[in-house]
Amino acid sequence: MRLAVASAVALCMLGSVAMAQLVPADFFNAPVDPKAPTSVEADDLQVDAPTSIITATGDVVLGYGGYVIKGQKLVFNRSTQDAHFIGAVTITDPSGNVLETQDFEVKDGMKRALVSAMTITTYDGARITADSTDYDKALQTLLENATYSPCGDCIDDKGRRIGWSMKAKRITYNAKDGSLAMEQPSLALLGFPVAWLPYLWLPDTSQSALANVRSPTVDYSEQIGVKLAVPINAYSSKYTDVILTPTLLSRQGLLLDAEWVQRFEAGSFRIKGSGLYQLDPEAFTFAPSQREWRGAIQTSGTFVPAKDWKAGWSYTAFSDFAYFEDYRISTAETSVNEVYATHLTDDTYFDARLQQFNVLGQVTRDSQDLQGNALPKVRFEQMLELAPGMGRVEITGRLLGVRRELDYNTSANGVPYQFGYAGNKNHAVFQAGWQNQYIGGGGFVATPYLGGRLDIANYDSASAIGPADATLWSATPIAAMDVRFPLSGSDGSTVHLVEPIVQVVYRGTDNGLPGITNDDSQSFVFDDTNLFSYNRFSGMDRQETGLRANIGGRYQANFANGSYVELVAGQSFQLAGANAYGLSDPTLVGVGSGLDVSPSYAVLGAYGSFIEGLTVGGKVQADTGEGRVTRAEAGADYTNSGYSAGVKYAYIAANPALGVLIDQQQIGAYAGVPVADYWTITGNAYWDITSNQFLQVGAGLTYDDGYLVIGGSATRTGPTHTSPDDTRFTASFRLKAPAGLDLGYSGAVAAPGF
Numbered sequence: 001m002r003l004a005v006a007s008a009v010a011l012c013m014l015g016s017v018a019m020a021q022l023v024p025a026d027f028f029n030a031p032v033d034p035k036a037p038t039s040v041e042a043d044d045l046q047v048d049a050p051t052s053i054i055t056a057t058g059d060v061v062l063g064y065g066g067y068v069i070k071g072q073k074l075v076f077n078r079s080t081q082d083a084h085f086i087g088a089v090t091i092t093d094p095s096g097n098v099l100e101t102q103d104f105e106v107k108d109g110m111k112r113a114l115v116s117a118m119t120i121t122t123y124d125g126a127r128i129t130a131d132s133t134d135y136d137k138a139l140q141t142l143l144e145n146a147t148y149s150p151c152g153d154c155i156d157d158k159g160r161r162i163g164w165s166m167k168a169k170r171i172t173y174n175a176k177d178g179s180l181a182m183e184q185p186s187l188a189l190l191g192f193p194v195a196w197l198p199y200l201w202l203p204d205t206s207q208s209a210l211a212n213v214r215s216p217t218v219d220y221s222e223q224i225g226v227k228l229a230v231p232i233n234a235y236s237s238k239y240t241d242v243i244l245t246p247t248l249l250s251r252q253g254l255l256l257d258a259e260w261v262q263r264f265e266a267g268s269f270r271i272k273g274s275g276l277y278q279l280d281p282e283a284f285t286f287a288p289s290q291r292e293w294r295g296a297i298q299t300s301g302t303f304v305p306a307k308d309w310k311a312g313w314s315y316t317a318f319s320d321f322a323y324f325e326d327y328r329i330s331t332a333e334t335s336v337n338e339v340y341a342t343h344l345t346d347d348t349y350f351d352a353r354l355q356q357f358n359v360l361g362q363v364t365r366d367s368q369d370l371q372g373n374a375l376p377k378v379r380f381e382q383m384l385e386l387a388p389g390m391g392r393v394e395i396t397g398r399l400l401g402v403r404r405e406l407d408y409n410t411s412a413n414g415v416p417y418q419f420g421y422a423g424n425k426n427h428a429v430f431q432a433g434w435q436n437q438y439i440g441g442g443g444f445v446a447t448p449y450l451g452g453r454l455d456i457a458n459y460d461s462a463s464a465i466g467p468a469d470a471t472l473w474s475a476t477p478i479a480a481m482d483v484r485f486p487l488s489g490s491d492g493s494t495v496h497l498v499e500p501i502v503q504v505v506y507r508g509t510d511n512g513l514p515g516i517t518n519d520d521s522q523s524f525v526f527d528d529t530n531l532f533s534y535n536r537f538s539g540m541d542r543q544e545t546g547l548r549a550n551i552g553g554r555y556q557a558n559f560a561n562g563s564y565v566e567l568v569a570g571q572s573f574q575l576a577g578a579n580a581y582g583l584s585d586p587t588l589v590g591v592g593s594g595l596d597v598s599p600s601y602a603v604l605g606a607y608g609s610f611i612e613g614l615t616v617g618g619k620v621q622a623d624t625g626e627g628r629v630t631r632a633e634a635g636a637d638y639t640n641s642g643y644s645a646g647v648k649y650a651y652i653a654a655n656p657a658l659g660v661l662i663d664q665q666q667i668g669a670y671a672g673v674p675v676a677d678y679w680t681i682t683g684n685a686y687w688d689i690t691s692n693q694f695l696q697v698g699a700g701l702t703y704d705d706g707y708l709v710i711g712g713s714a715t716r717t718g719p720t721h722t723s724p725d726d727t728r729f730t731a732s733f734r735l736k737a738p739a740g741l742d743l744g745y746s747g748a749v750a751a752p753g754f
Contacts, residue, residue, distance in 0.1 A: 041056075041059075041060070041061040042056035042057060042058055042059060042060040042061070042074070043057065043058025043059055044056065044057045044058055051077075052077060052079040053075065053076070053077055054074070054075075054076040055073075055074070055075050055076075056073070056074045056076070057072065057073045057074075058072065059072070060072060060073065060074045060085075062074060062076070062083065066093070066094035067091065067092070067093055067094065068091070068092045069083070069085065069089065069090070069091045069092075069104070070089065070090045070091075071085040071086070071087055071088060071089040071090070071104070072086070072087045072088065073085065073086040073087055074086075082105070083104075083105070084103075084104070084105045085103065085104040085105075086103055087102065087103065088100075088101075088102055089101050089102070089103070089104040091104065125150075125151065125152050126148070126149065126150045126151070126152065127147075127148075127149050127152045127153070128143075128146065128147070128148050129146065129147045130143040130144055130145060130146040130147075143168075143170065143171040143172075144169075144170055145167075145168075145169060145170075146167070146168050146170070146171050147165060147166065147167045148165065148166045148167075149163065149164070149165035149166075150163060150164070150707050150736070151163035151705075151706070151707045154191070154707070156705070158677075160677075161190045161191040162190065162678075162705040162706075162707060162708065163190070163705060163706070163707030163708050164187065164188060164189050164190075164707060164708050164735055165187075165188045165191075166185060166186070166187055166188075167185070167186050167188075168182045168183060168184060168185040168186070169183045169184040170182075170183040170184075171183075181199075181200070182197075182199070182200040183198075183199055184196070184197070184198060184199070185197050185200055189708060190708070216228075216229060216230050216231065217229045219328050221326075221328060222283075223251070223252075223283045223284050223326060224249045224250075224251055224252045224283075224326065224327060224328070225249055225250030225251030225252065226248075226249070226250040227247060227248070227249055227250075227327075227328065228247065228248045229245055229246075229247040229257075230245065230246060230247075231243055231244070231245045232244045232245070232246075238263070239262065239263045239264070240260075240261065240262055240263070241259075241260070241261040242258075242259070242260055242261075243258070243259045243261070244256075244257070244258050244259075245257035245258075245259070245274075249276070249327075251279070251280055251283060252276065252278050252279050252280060252283070253276060253277060253278065253279040254276060255274060255275070255276040255327065256274065256275065256276065257272070257273070257274040258272070258273055258274075259271070259272040259273075260272075264303075266303055266304045266305065267301065267302050267303030267304055267312075268301065268302060268303075269299065269300065269301030269302075270298075270299065270300055270301070271297075271298070271299045272297070272298045272299070273295070273296070273297045273298075274295055274296055274329070275293065275294060275295020275296070275319075276293075276294060276295065276327075277292055277293055278291070278292055278293075278294060284322075284326060286322055286362045288320040288321070288322060288364070289320060289322045289323075289326055289362075291319065291320070293319065294319045294320065294323050294326075294327075295318070295319055295323070296316060296317065296318035296319065296323055296324065296329075296334070297316070297317050297318075298315070298316045298333060298334060299313070299314070299315050299316075300312065300313060300314040300315070300333055301313055308343055308344055308345050309341065309342070309343050310341070310342045310343075310344075311340065311341040311342070312339075312340055313338065313339045313340070314333055314336060314337060314338055315337045315338075316333070316334040316337060316358065318334075321358070321359060321360055321361060321362075321363045321364075321367075321368065322360075322361055322362050322363075324360055325360060325361050325362070331360055334358060334360065335357065335358050335360060336355055336356070336357055336358065337355070337356040337357075337358065338353050338354060338355040338356070339353065339354045340352065340353040340354075347382060347383045347384070347385075348381070348382045348383075349379070349380070349381040349382075350379070350380050350381075351378070351379045351380075352376060352377070352378045352379075353374065353376065353377045353378075354374070354375050354376050354377075355373060355374040355375070355377055356373045356375075357371050357372075357373065357374075359371055366406060369404075369405035369406040370404070370405075370406050370407075370408040370420070371404070371408075372402045372403065372404040372408075372420050372519055373402070373403045373404070374400060374401065374402065375401045375402075375403050376399060376400075376401050377399070377400055377401070378397070378398065378399040378400075379396075379397070379398055380395075380396065380397040380398075381394075381395070381396045381397075382394075382395045382396075389436075390436065391434055391435055391436025391437070392434070392435065392436075393432065393433070393434050394432070394433050394434075394435070394451075395431075395432045396429075396430075396431045396432075397428075397429065397430050397431075398427075398428065398429040398540045399426070399427070399428045399429075400425075400426070400427050400428075400515075400519070400520060400539075400540065400541075401424070401425065401426045401427075402420070402424070402425045402426075402517075402519045403424055404420050404421065404422050404423065405422060406422050407420070407421055407422050407463050407464060407465050407466065408420040408421075409465060409586075411659070412658070412659030412660070413656075413659040413660075413661055414659065415588070415656075415657065415658060415659035416586075417586070417587060417588060417659075418465065418466070418586035418587065419522065419586075419587055420517070420519060421459075421461065421462075421463035421465070421466030421467070421517055422461075422462040422463045422464075422466070423459060423460050423461045423462040423463055423466070424459070424460045424462075425457070425458070425459045425460075425515070425516065425517055425519065426457065426458050427455070427456070427457040427458075427514070427515040427516070427540065427541060428455070428456045428457070429453060429454070429455050429514075429540045430453070430454045431451060431452070431453040431454070431478075432451055432452060433449055433450060433451025433452070433478065434449070434450050434451065435447060435448065435449040435450075436448060442485070443485065443486050443487070443488075444483075444484075444485050445483070445484045445485070445486070446481065446482070446483050447481070447482040447483075448479075448480070448481050448482075449478070449479065449480040449481070449482075449534070450478070450479055451477075451478045451479075452475065452476060452477050452478055453475070453476040453478060453507075453543070454474075454475050454476075455472065455473070455474045455475075455476070455514035455515070456472070456473055457470075457471070457472045457514060457515050457516045458470070458471045458472075458516075459471075459516045459517055466517065467516065467517065470516050472511075472514065472516055474509060474511050474514050475509075476507050476508060476509040476511075476514075476543065477506075477507075477508040478505075478506065478507055478508075478534075479505075479506045480503065480504065480505040480506065480534055481503070481504050482501070482502075482503050482532070483501070483502045483503075484499055484500070484501050484502075485499070485500050486498070486499040487499070493559070493560035494557060494558070494559050494560060495557070495558045496555075496556070496557050497554070497555065497556045497557070498553065498554075498555050499553055499554045499555070499556075500553045501532055501550075501551070501552055501553050501554065501570070502549065502550075502551050503532055503534075503549065503550040503551075504547070504548075504549050504575075505534050505544070505547070505548050505549075505550070506546075506547045506548075507535075507543065507544055507545050507546065507577075509543075509545055510545055510546070510577060510578040511543075511545065512542060512543060512544070512545045512578065512580030512583045513541065513542060513583060513585065514540075514541070514542075514543060515540065515541030515542070517541065518541045518542055518585055518586070518587050518589065519539075519541055520538070520539030520540060520541050521537040521538050521539035521540070521541045521542035521589060522538075522539075522587045522589050523538065523589060524536055524537065524538055524589070524593065525593075525631070526572075526593050526594045526595050526600065526601065526603060526621060527603050527605065527619050527621060527631075528568040528569070528570075528603050528604065528605030528619060529605070531550060531552055531568065531570050531572070531603055532550050532552070532570075533550075536595070537580075537589075542580065542585070542589065543580065544580045544581075545577055545578050545579070545580040546574060546575070546576050546577020546578055546579065546580075547574075547575040547576040547577055548572060548573065548574055548575060549572070549573045549575055550570060550571075550572045550573075551570055551571060551572075551573065552568070552569050552570015552571065553568075553569065553570065554566070554567065554568050555567045562609075562612070563608070563609050563610045563611070564608055564609055565606075565607075565608040566605075566606070566607045566608065567604070567605070567606050567607075568604070568605045569602070569603065569604040569605070570602070570603065571599050571600050571601070571602045571603070571624070572595060572598075572599070572600040573598055573599050573600070574598035574600075579595075579596065579598060581593055581595040581596040582596045582597075588657075588658055591655070591657045591658055592630075592655040592657055592658055594621055594623070594630060594631075597625070599624065599625075601621050601622055601623050601624065601630060602621070602622050602624050603619070603620070603621050603622075604619065604620045604622075605617075605618075605619050606618050606619075612640060613638050613639045613640035614636065614637070614638045614640075615636070615637050615638075616634075616635070616636040616637075617634070617635055617636075618632070618633060618634035618635065619631075619632065619633050619634075620632045628653065629651070629653065630652075630653045630655075631651065631652050631653065632649075632650075632651045633648070633649065633650040633651065634648070634649050635647060635648035635649070641674075642672075642674035642680065643672065643673060643674065644670075644671065644672035644682075645669070645670065645671040645672070646669065646670050646671075647667070647668070647669045648667070648668050648669075649665075649666075649667045649668075650664075650665070650666055650667075651663065651664070651665045652664040652665075662690060663690065664690050665688075665689035665690050666686060666687060666688050666689055666690070666695055667686070667687050667689060668684065668685065668686035668687070668695070668696075669684065669685055669686075670682070670683065670684035670685075671683055671684075678703050678704055678705045679701065679702070679703055680701070680702050680704065681699070681700070681701055682699065682700045682701075682702065682713070683697075683698065683699040683700075684696070684697070684698045684699075684715075685697045685698075688718065688720045690720075691719075691720050693718050693719060693720055694718045695717070695718045695720060695721055696715060696716065696717050696718060696721060697715070697716050698713060698714060698715035698716065699713065699714060700712060700713025700714070700730075701713075702732075706736065707735070707736050708734075708735060708736070709732065709733070709734035709735075709736065710732070710733055710734075711731070711732045711733075712729070712730065712731050712732070713729070713730050713732075714727065714728070714729050714730070715727070715728050715730075716728075
C-alpha cells in the first residue's frame with residue numbers, strides 16, 4: 001500500500017519533470033545569428049534569388065547556427081529564416097540532443113517549431129516521444145500523446161527493465177506564467193503501470209508549487225490508531241486551489257481538513273482549518289488533550305510588493321498546544337506567528353519581523369508564557385565599496401524587542417539557569433566599520449579594521465528574580481588587525497601551505513552585557529571554526545570586551561593523487577580589560593567554554609582524505625593548564641563502488657559548574673553493503689558510552705537503479721535518546737532524472753514504546 005500511495009504522489013510531482021525534461025532546457029534555445037551563413041548540402045540544390053528560397057532534395061544536410069539537420073527535402077527561406085523539411089528528419093542541436101521526426105517546420109530563427117511524430121534522444125540519454133509537438137519559446141509547449149523515460153529504453157545490459165516512465169494524453173506548458181497542465185497522466189515503474197490521474201494542473205514548476213501538492217498518507221499512534229488521509233482537489237485553476245482532506249482515524253473518528261490557496265501575480269496566501277470530535281478523549285494522558293472538540297486554523301501569505309522586497313505573514317490558532325503532535329500534523333508553519341518584510345540587493349539587506357513563538361506539544365499555558373516574543377526584530381546590513389585600494393565600509397543595525405509574561409528559570413543538578421525574565425526589553429545596536437587588505441612582499445597580508453558600536457537598551461521589569469528597571473547607553477570603539485604570512489612550497493607533485501595567523505582585537509569597554517538581559521546569546525562552542533573571530537557571541541545582547549589576541553595557524557598539503565591534509569589550531573589570550581566570557585551571566589553562556597580563562601583552551605581541527613572515497617576529520621578542545629581534553633569528536637566516512645561506511649565519536653568532559661557531573665560520550669557507526677544489482681542493505685548503531693546503553697539502532701533495504709529508488713527501514717531508539725523507546729518504520733520512494741532532478745516521497749509509521 002505504501003508504494004501505491006507513493007506512486008500517486010509521484011504523479012503529482014511529474015509536472016516539473018515534464019517541463020524540465022520533455023523539452024530539454026536548451027532545445028531550440030541556442031542562439032542563432034540571422035546574419036551568420038547557412039550551409040546546405042544536397043544531391044540537388046535550387047536557389048530562387050528573387051524570393052530567397054532554397055529548395056534542396058536528396059541527402060540534405062543543413063548547418064544552421066550550430067544545428068545539424070538531415071532530411072530528404074528542404075524548403076528554406078533565407079529572408080525569414082524559416083525552414084520546412086518534408087519527410088524523415090534527424091536534428092542534432094548544439095548540446096547533442098537528437099530529434100527524429102516526420103516533417104519539421106522551424107519559424108522565426110529557431111524560436112518556434114512544429115513537429116510531427118517526434119522522438120527526442122537527449123544528450124543525457126533520456127527519450128521523449130509525441131504524436132505532435134508545437135514548441136514556441138516565447139509562449140507555450142504543447143505535446144500530444146507524450147511519453148518520457150529518463151533511461152531511454154529503460155532496459156539494462158542484462159535485459160532487465162529498470163527506471164520509470166510517464167505518459168500523458170496532452171501536456172501544455174505556458175512559458176508566460178509558468179503553469180503546467182497534464183491530461184490523463186500515468187506513471188509506470190519497472191515497466192508496470194502503477195498510478196493514473198484524470199488531470200493535473202500546477203501553477204508553476206517551482207519547489208514551492210510542488211510543495212503545495214497534497215498526497216495520501218498513512219500513519220499510526222496508540223492514541224489515534226491508524227490514520228488514513230486522502231486529499232481531494234475540489235477545485236483547481238491558475239489562481240485558486242481548494243483542497244479537502246478527510247482523514248479516518250480508527251480510534252478517534254473523522255478529522256476534516258479544508259484548505260484554500262489563492263495566488264496573485266505578486267504572491268499568494270493560504271487559509272487552512274482542521275478539526276474533529278474525539279470519540280475516545282481518554283486515550284490521551286495529557287489533560288488538555290482530553291476534550292471532545294479539537295482543531296486549528298492556519299494562515300500564511302507571501303507577496304512581492306515592490307522590486308527587491310518580499311513581505312508576508314504566518315499565524316496559527318489552536319484548541320490546545322498538543323493538537324498537532326497528537327494527530328501527527330506537520331508543524332512546519334505553526335511554530336512561529338509572524339509578520340515580516342525583507343529587502344535584499346547586492347549591497348543592502350533589511351529585514352523586519354514581529355514574532356510570537358508557539359511551544360507545541362504537551363505543554364500548558366504557563367509554559368507558553370515562559371517563551372519570549374520578538375516584538376520587533378529588525379536587522380540592517382550594508383556594504384559600501386570604496387575606491388580601488390581604499391577598502392570598504394560595513395554598516396549594520398539591530399533592534400530586538402522581547403516581551404515575556406513569566407520568568408524562565410530551571411536547574412540542572414542544583415545549578416540554576418535563568419534564560420529570560422518577565423517584562424519588556426528593547427535593545428538597539430548600530431555598528432559601523434572600515435577594513436582594507438594590504439599585501440606585502442613574500443605574501444605578507446595585513447587586514448586592519450576600525451569601527452565602533454553604539455548600544456541603547458531599556459528593560460521594564462516584571463520579574464521576581466531578574467534585574468530591576470534599567471536603561472543603558474554605551475559606546476564601544478573597536479579596532480582589530482589580522483596578520484597572516486602564508487608560506488608555500490612544492491616538489492612538483494605535492495603542495496604545502498603553512499599560514500601563521502595573529503589577530504589582535506580591542507573593544508574599548510568593560511560592559512560585556514549591553515542588552516541588560518541576555519535573550520539571544522545563550523550558547524556557543526569554542527572550536528577551530530570561530531578561533532579567528534572578532535566576536536564569538538551568537539547575538540547582540542553580549543559582546544567581547546577588552547584586548548584579546550587570537551594566535552594560531554593553518555597547514556594544508558595537497559598531494560598528486562588528490563588526497564589532502566588540513567590542520568587549524570590555536571589559542572586565544574585576554575591581554576587587558578575584563579574577560580566577557582567570565583562575566584556572571586545567569587544563562588551560564590561562558591562558563592566552561594574555554595574562553596573564560598586566559599590563556600584559553602587550545603583548539604585543533606584536523607581534516608583529510610588519504611585514499612579515494614575516504615574522508616576523516618576531528619576536533620579537539622584541550623585545557624592546557626590542567627593537561628586534559630575537555631571536548632573532542634572524530635569521524636570517518638567511506639564511499640566507493642556501492643559500499644559505504646562511517647564511524648563517529650563524541651566526548652564532552654564533565655563540568656560541575658554547568659550541572660554536568662559526569663563525562664558524556666557516545667559512538668556510532670553506519671554501513672551500506674550492495675547485496676545484488678541495484679540492491680543495498682544498510683544499518684546503523686549508536687551507543688551511549690556514559691550510560692552503557694544503546695542510543696539508536698536501525699536497518700534498511702534499498703533498490704536504486706539510478707532512475708528509481710524504493711526502500712524501507714526501521715529504527716529503534718534507546719532510553720537516553722531525545723525521543724526514548726521509539727520504533728519507527730519508514731518507506732521511501734524517489735524518481736531520478738538524468739539532469740539532476742530528484743523527486744521523492746517518504747513516509748513513516750511510529751509506535752512509541754513498542
